[in-house]
Amino acid sequence: MATYYGGVHTREDAILLLEACQLDILPKISRRLSRKERKILIEPGAVFIWDEAEAGIQRWTDGRLWGSITVSDSFIIRREMERKVRRTSMVDEKDGGVVDMEIDRRGSDENQIDGGLIDGYRYKANGLVRRSLIISASGRQLHLVTYHDSSYGYSPELRTPTSD
Numbered sequence: 728m729a730t731y732y733g734g735v736h737t738r739e740d741a742i743l744l745l746e747a748c749q750l751d752i753l754p755k756i757s758r759r760l761s762r763k764e765r766k767i768l769i770e771p772g773a774v775f776i777w778d779e780a781e782a783g784i785q786r787w788t789d790g791r792l793w794g795s796i797t798v799s800d801s802f803i804i805r806r807e808m809e810r811k812v813r814r815t816s817m818v819d820e821k822d823g824g825v826v827d828m829e830i831d832r833r834g835s836d837e838n839q840i841d842g843g844l845i846d847g848y849r850y851k852a853n854g855l856v857r858r859s860l861i862i863s864a865s866g867r868q869l870h871l872v873t874y875h876d877s878s879y880g881y882s883p884e885l886r887t888p889t890s891d
Contacts, residue, residue, distance in 0.1 A: 728754065728768070729768055729773040729774055729775055730744065730748065730753050730754055730755060730756065730774050730775055730776040731744055731753055731774040731776075731888070732772045732773060732774065732885075733772055733774065733885050733886040733887055733888065733891075734772065734875070734885035734886065734887045735774055735858065735871070735873045735887065735888070736887055737800060737889070738800050738801050738802075738860070739888075739889055740887050740888045740889055741801075741802075741860050741862075741871050742862070743888040743889065744774060744776060744871065744888050745776060745862055745864070745869050745871060747888075748776045748778075748869070749864070749869070753776070755776050755777050755778055755781065755782070756775050756776065756777040756782055756784070757777070757781065757782050758782060758783075758784075759784060759788065760775075760789070762790065765789055765790050769789055769791075769855070769874055770855075770874065771855065771874055771875050771876045771885075772873075772874070772875070772885050773873065773874045774871065774872070774873040774874075775787070775871070775872045775873075776869065776870065776871050776872075777869075777870050778867055778868070778869055778870075779867070779868035779869075779870060780867060780868070784870070787859065787870065787872050789857070789872075791807055791855070791857075792807065792808045792809070792810065792848070792851075793805035793806065793807060793808060793857060794806045794807070794808045794848065794850065801860055802858040802859065802860050803858070803859045803860070804856060804857070804858050805856070805857050806850055806851075806854060806855075806856055806857075806877070807850070807851040807854030807855045807856070807857070808848040808849065808850060808851055808854070809848060809849040809850070809851050809854075810848075853876070853877070854877065855874045855875065855876065856874070856875045856876065856877060857872060857873070857874055858872070858873050858874075858875065859871065859872045859873075
């Protein structure tokens with residue numbers, strides 16, 4: 728079960744959710760999600776919060792491939808990526824020369840969006856954005872991970888903690 732479902736747009740939104748968990752108003756994650764739970768629960772608007780010591784989780788694993796890190800308003804932001812593209816060589820039948828090609832594992836080159844190839848990876852079309860934050864409070868590490876679509880969660884249909 729996700730801790731919350733909605734948009735976490737600001738650090739203030741995150742702090743409200745973390746405080747609600749500390750006061751047992753919202754549930755904290757107590758264990759890693761199973762593979763089946765990940766497929767069901769990880770979607771735009773899902774927010775997961777846990778206490779590192781209580782749950783024994785230092786790093787969140789969700790089974791997805793993520794791009795490089797950017798930081799904004801204390802959040803670590805990563806975009807979902809496709810599988811790694813592999814390079815292959817083919818012989819050109821016309822002149823017998825070797826031609827290098829990039830072929831992704833699905834055999835399609837249709838998903839080149841937002842800058843295309845990044846270190847052998849492509850951003851996933853309609854992929855998720857994962858935003859995470861860690862706050863130390865009273866000697867404890869509280870983690871927040873939230874998932875959004877590529878609009879970074881600024882969808883009007885998602886309520887926010889500051890608007891609840």
